[in-house]
Amino acid sequence: MNICFSQDSIQTKKIYSLQDLEKGIDLKKDWKSKIGANSSWKETDFNDDEWKPQTAVFFNLNDSAYKGEIWFRQKIQVDSTLVNVPISLLVFSKANAGVYLNGLYLGSFGKVDEKTKEFKNQPVTFIFSKPGEHVFAVHYKDVLHNQKLSVFQPKGFKFSLVTVDNYSEKADLNNYLWLAITAIGFIFITLGVIHLMLFGFYRKFIANLFFGIFNFCSGLSILLGYAPMLHSGIDGIQFTELNNPTSITFSLIGSLAISTTVNFLFSKNKLRLIILSACVGIALFLMYVVSMDFSFVGSVFTTLLLFEAIIIVLIATINKKPGSKIIAFGLICSFGFAILLGMFVGILYATQTMNAILLSILIILGTFSFFSIPFAMSAFLASNFAAVSRKLNQQLKEVKQLSAQTLKQQQEHKGLLENKMSFLETEVKERTKEIEIQKQEIEKQQTELLSEKQKSEDLLLNILPKDIADELKESGESKVKQFSSVSILFSDFTNLDSVSQRLNSQELLDELNHCFQAFDHITTKHQIEKIKTISYSYMAVSGLPLVNDNHAKKMIEVALEMCDFITAYQEERKKADKPYFEIKIGINSGEVVAGIVGIKKFAYDIWGDAVNTAARMKARSENGKINVGHTTYELAKSYFNFSYRGELEIKGKGLAKMYFVETKTN
Known part of the structure; x- marks a missing residue:
C-alpha cells in the first residue's frame, strides 16, 4: 500500500528551529495522502496539491482502491539553526513504512520483513543540508490489510524528530x-x-x-x-x-x-x-x-x-x-x-x-x-x-496433658513390649539369614540369565544390523526398506586354484578366515555394513541402514585399506615362501532395496541393479586394483585420484565407463 501526505501550501507553515527539535517535533497532522504505488511520489518537485489531507494515524479507509499501499507527503520549513545538526528520526508503525527526505531514502520502519513478527523501531540519524523547505515522503505498505482485524485497531504511523541526546534519554x-x-x-x-x-x-x-x-x-x-x-x-x-x-x-x-x-x-x-x-x-x-x-x-x-x-x-x-x-x-x-x-x-x-x-x-x-x-x-x-496457629497451640497444650496421663500407662506396657521385642528380634535374625541365602541364589540366577541374554544379543547383532535386530525383537518382523544412494563393494580372490594346490583344506580355510577377519575389522572401523561372504568373495555396503552422504568416499577408503592389508599379507607370505592370495575389488553406487526375507535363518541382504553392476565392476577389475563405476566416480572424484579406463563391455549392460582408484587427493 502506498500513501503520500503533503502539507497544504495555502496554510501558513511553521518554521522549525533547534529549540523546537529539543522539545521534540511530532508530525501527526498536516499530511497529504494518495492511494497507489508510484515511486515518483517521493520526489521533491512532485505536485501533490490534489492529494487529500490525512492524519498519520487512521482507522479505516473506505476506499475500494485501497490495496494495502499508500503514500504520505508533508512539507516542512526549517531555519538555519537546524542545518547540519544530527537529528534522530523516530517512526513507529505496525506495517512497513519506508521514509524519504527530499527524494532520498532514509530507512524503513515497522514490519520490514513480512516473514518475521519483529518490528524495526531503531532511529535513523540524518541532517538538513540547508534551511528552507524540505519534503518528507512515507511509503506505507500494510500486508495485513486483507485480514479481519478489530475496528478499534489503528493503522498508520507515528512520526517525530528529536535530538540524538533526547533519544538516548x-x-x-x-x-x-x-x-x-x-x-x-x-x-x-x-x-x-x-x-x-x-x-x-x-x-x-x-x-x-x-x-x-x-x-x-x-x-x-x-x-x-x-x-x-x-x-x-x-x-x-x-x-x-x-x-x-x-x-x-x-x-x-x-x-x-x-x-x-x-x-x-x-x-x-x-x-x-x-x-x-x-x-x-x-x-x-x-x-x-x-x-x-x-x-x-x-x-x-x-x-x-x-x-x-x-x-x-x-x-x-x-x-x-x-x-x-x-x-x-x-x-x-x-x-x-x-x-x-x-x-x-x-x-x-x-x-x-x-x-x-x-x-x-x-x-x-x-x-x-x-x-x-x-x-x-x-x-x-x-x-x-494466625487464628489457625492459636488454635493449634491450644490443641498442643491439650495433647501434652493427655500425654502426661498416658505416660504412666505406657511405662507399664514397656516391660511387656521389651520381652516381646527380644523374642521378635531372634525371629527376625533367623528369617533375615534365610532371606539372605535366597537373595544370593536369586542374584546368581539373574547373573546367569543376563549372561545368556548378552550372548544372544551379541549373536543376533553379529548376524543382523542393530536397527534390524531391534525391529525384529519388537515386532517379530522387519520391513524391507529402499535406499536411494549407497555404495556396494565386491572383492574376490583371483588365484584360488594355484593357492589351493599348495595348501590342504584346513590351511586354505585358515588363510581365508585370516583375510576375512581383517576385512571385518576394517569395515567395522569405518562403520560399513558387511552383507556376506560368497565363497571367496566379500560383499559390503556403505550408506545403510544409517544414511551417509559420504558413502562413496568411505567405501573407497575401506577398499584402499583392504588392498594395503593384502599387500602387507603378501609380503609376509613371500618371505615365508608360502602361497598368497591376489585380490581385485569393484565398487558401484546407486539405489538398492535392503531387508530380510523369510522366517527361518534370517540374513540381511540387498538387491537392485546397483548390486549387479557392482559385481560386474569386480569382474572387470584387475589384481590389486579397485575398479569403480561412473556414479561412484562422480561422488568421490574430489577425494581421490582416478585413472579413466574408458567404456568397457559388461555382461547384460553394454558399455560402461570405468575408473581405477589410484591415490587420495591432497
Whole structure:
C-alpha cells in the first residue's frame, strides 16, 4: 500500500528551529495522502496539491482502491539553526513504512520483513543540508490489510524528530519503565507460586488455589500484555493496545478467580459460580472465535466480576464475618483505582496524547489497582493462619496433658513390649539369614540369565544390523526398506586354484578366515555394513541402514585399506615362501532395496541393479586394483585420484565407463 501526505501550501507553515527539535517535533497532522504505488511520489518537485489531507494515524479507509499501499507527503520549513545538526528520526508503525527526505531514502520502519513478527523501531540519524523547505515522503505498505482485524485497531504511523541526546534519554527512561513493570509482573507470579504452594500443603483451604491463579493471571497480564508493548518504546504505544486481548484475557480469568475466592470464603454459592464461569467462557468465545471487536465484552465482564465480589464481601461485612472488612477494603480500593485508570485512559485516548509522565501515572494507577487485592487477601490469609496457629497451640497444650496421663500407662506396657521385642528380634535374625541365602541364589540366577541374554544379543547383532535386530525383537518382523544412494563393494580372490594346490583344506580355510577377519575389522572401523561372504568373495555396503552422504568416499577408503592389508599379507607370505592370495575389488553406487526375507535363518541382504553392476565392476577389475563405476566416480572424484579406463563391455549392460582408484587427493 502506498500513501503520500503533503502539507497544504495555502496554510501558513511553521518554521522549525533547534529549540523546537529539543522539545521534540511530532508530525501527526498536516499530511497529504494518495492511494497507489508510484515511486515518483517521493520526489521533491512532485505536485501533490490534489492529494487529500490525512492524519498519520487512521482507522479505516473506505476506499475500494485501497490495496494495502499508500503514500504520505508533508512539507516542512526549517531555519538555519537546524542545518547540519544530527537529528534522530523516530517512526513507529505496525506495517512497513519506508521514509524519504527530499527524494532520498532514509530507512524503513515497522514490519520490514513480512516473514518475521519483529518490528524495526531503531532511529535513523540524518541532517538538513540547508534551511528552507524540505519534503518528507512515507511509503506505507500494510500486508495485513486483507485480514479481519478489530475496528478499534489503528493503522498508520507515528512520526517525530528529536535530538540524538533526547533519544538516548527516552531510551533510558523506556528501559527503566519496562524494568519496573516487568518487576511488578514477576512479583505477582511469585505471589501466585507462594499461594499455590500453600494450597499444596493444605488442600482443604481452596481459596489459596484460586488466589494463586489470580496472582498468576495478573502477572501474565502484565508480562505478556503490557511489558512487550512498553518494550518497543513509549512513543510507539497505540492507545487501543492498552486494551489488548492478552491483558483482557488474563484479567478476565483473574477476576473470575478472585470472585471464586470470595465466594468460597463468604458465600459458597455454586450456581452463581457456574453462571459466572459460563459468562467468562462466552466472552472468550466472542473474542477469539467471532471477532476481537468483542474485547470490550471481556472488559465489561471483568468489571462485573469485581463488582460481584465487592457485593459479596460487603454482605459478609454486614453479617460481621471474620476477615470480610480487610477484603472489602482491598476490593473497593482496587475497583476505585480501576475506574480512575479507565477514565484516565479514555481521556488520553480521546486526546491521542502519550508521554513518560502520563505513562508513569498509568503505571501507578494500575499498580495500586492490581496490588490492592493481593495486599488485602494476604492480610486476610495471614490473620486466618494466625487464628489457625492459636488454635493449634491450644490443641498442643491439650495433647501434652493427655500425654502426661498416658505416660504412666505406657511405662507399664514397656516391660511387656521389651520381652516381646527380644523374642521378635531372634525371629527376625533367623528369617533375615534365610532371606539372605535366597537373595544370593536369586542374584546368581539373574547373573546367569543376563549372561545368556548378552550372548544372544551379541549373536543376533553379529548376524543382523542393530536397527534390524531391534525391529525384529519388537515386532517379530522387519520391513524391507529402499535406499536411494549407497555404495556396494565386491572383492574376490583371483588365484584360488594355484593357492589351493599348495595348501590342504584346513590351511586354505585358515588363510581365508585370516583375510576375512581383517576385512571385518576394517569395515567395522569405518562403520560399513558387511552383507556376506560368497565363497571367496566379500560383499559390503556403505550408506545403510544409517544414511551417509559420504558413502562413496568411505567405501573407497575401506577398499584402499583392504588392498594395503593384502599387500602387507603378501609380503609376509613371500618371505615365508608360502602361497598368497591376489585380490581385485569393484565398487558401484546407486539405489538398492535392503531387508530380510523369510522366517527361518534370517540374513540381511540387498538387491537392485546397483548390486549387479557392482559385481560386474569386480569382474572387470584387475589384481590389486579397485575398479569403480561412473556414479561412484562422480561422488568421490574430489577425494581421490582416478585413472579413466574408458567404456568397457559388461555382461547384460553394454558399455560402461570405468575408473581405477589410484591415490587420495591432497
